[in-house]
Amino acid sequence: MSSESPPEPSPPLLKSGQGFGPPNDSAVDMEANRGRSDAASQSNLDHEYSIPSTVKFTWLGTYFLLSLLLTIYNKLVLGVFKFPWLLTFLHTSISALGTYGMMHMGYFKLSRLGLRENLALLAFSALFTANIALSNLSLAMVSVPFYQTMRMLCPIFTLLIFRAWYGRTYSTLTYLSLAPLIVGATMTTAGEMKFSDAGFLLTILGVIFAALKTIVTNRFMTGSLALPPVEFLIRMSPLAAAQALICAFATGEVDGFRTALANSEMSSLATFTSLLGNGFLAFLLNISSFNTNKLAGALTMTVCGNLKQCLTVLLGIFIFNVDIDLLKGTGMAVTMLGAAIYSKAELDNKKKQQTGYRKIPQ
Secondary structure, three states, X not given: OOOOOOOOOOOOOOOOOXXXXXXXXXXXXXXXXXXXXXXXXXXXXXXXXXXXXXXXXXXXXXXXXXXXXXXXXXXXXXXXXXXXXXXXXXXXXXXXXXXXXXXXXXXXXXXXXXXXXXXXXXXXXXXXXXXXXXXXXXXXXXXXXXXXXXXXXXXXXXXXXXXXXXXXXXXHHHHHHHHHHHHHHHHHXXXXXXXXXXXXXXXXXXXXXXXXXXXXXXXHHHOOOOOOHHHHHHHHHHHHHHHHHHHHHHOOXXXXXXXXXXXXXXXXXXHXXXXXXXXXXXXXXXXXXXXXXXXXXXXXXXXXXXXXXXXXXXXHHHHOOOOOOHHHHHHHHHHHHHHHHHXXXXXXXXXHHHHOOOOOOO
């Protein structure tokens, strides 16, 4: 389906604050923010370092829990409902309906965006869909262990994009922490490495797109536009749902689903209930993911992806009776060590930035 402003109330699912308020309040004109300089704001405190650690860790914990639950849930659902594009359409549709209901209950209000902002959101939804498409295509051309290993490089590409595009630097400890995070996660997913030249290129491109998607998500919510996470979700979800449905038609999933319905393979109440529950869990995860991206930062989100991969394997031992050898066990331990080093680096970076913080006159 994730800077610059002064600290905001968190978590953002409140009835006050930027982008929130009674349903009858007048819309905010975001076009007035077009001239705001990101470069000037970067000399101020980076957004994720302005967030209290307790708030950040609470959202990170929530994101981890929901992400692990949905990963396991998706594995179970796709064993019966073998239509990944239609499942994506279900997730984004329920997210659109859920956020629409929240808006009418007064949890937030829509900002008034200009043509440029709306085109940017459309481009982001295309990036979201392209990221899924590349994942599906590359998985068909490479082995699963190779795919998972390459995805572990996402934090590196995220860091490189931040440095190249935004000129952002990190502490030496942050750079060093990525080594055990990537090596450990790679050891955890080790297996037979099979890939073609085209599969290799598509997998690398998919990793770059995944990193770019996380960064762009963060910038939409912390940059000059500063959309609240739930508003960003309501604007993005319908576009992503429409594109996922188009892909489902193009790949023949819609015809396959119709055939399954005709054969009464999808008509049971249990199947319908499980799909509805899966979509609702995805909606909660989307809210948690966007909030966590805004509060913790894009690089932390990609680091969490590596850590989540190891925890998924760990849970698989108990839930799916997955066998684990010494290499995978050592990989989990190394990844946990990398996560601890990264956490220490982030706490040090926060203290350093807050010490050198200089409030810019508005």
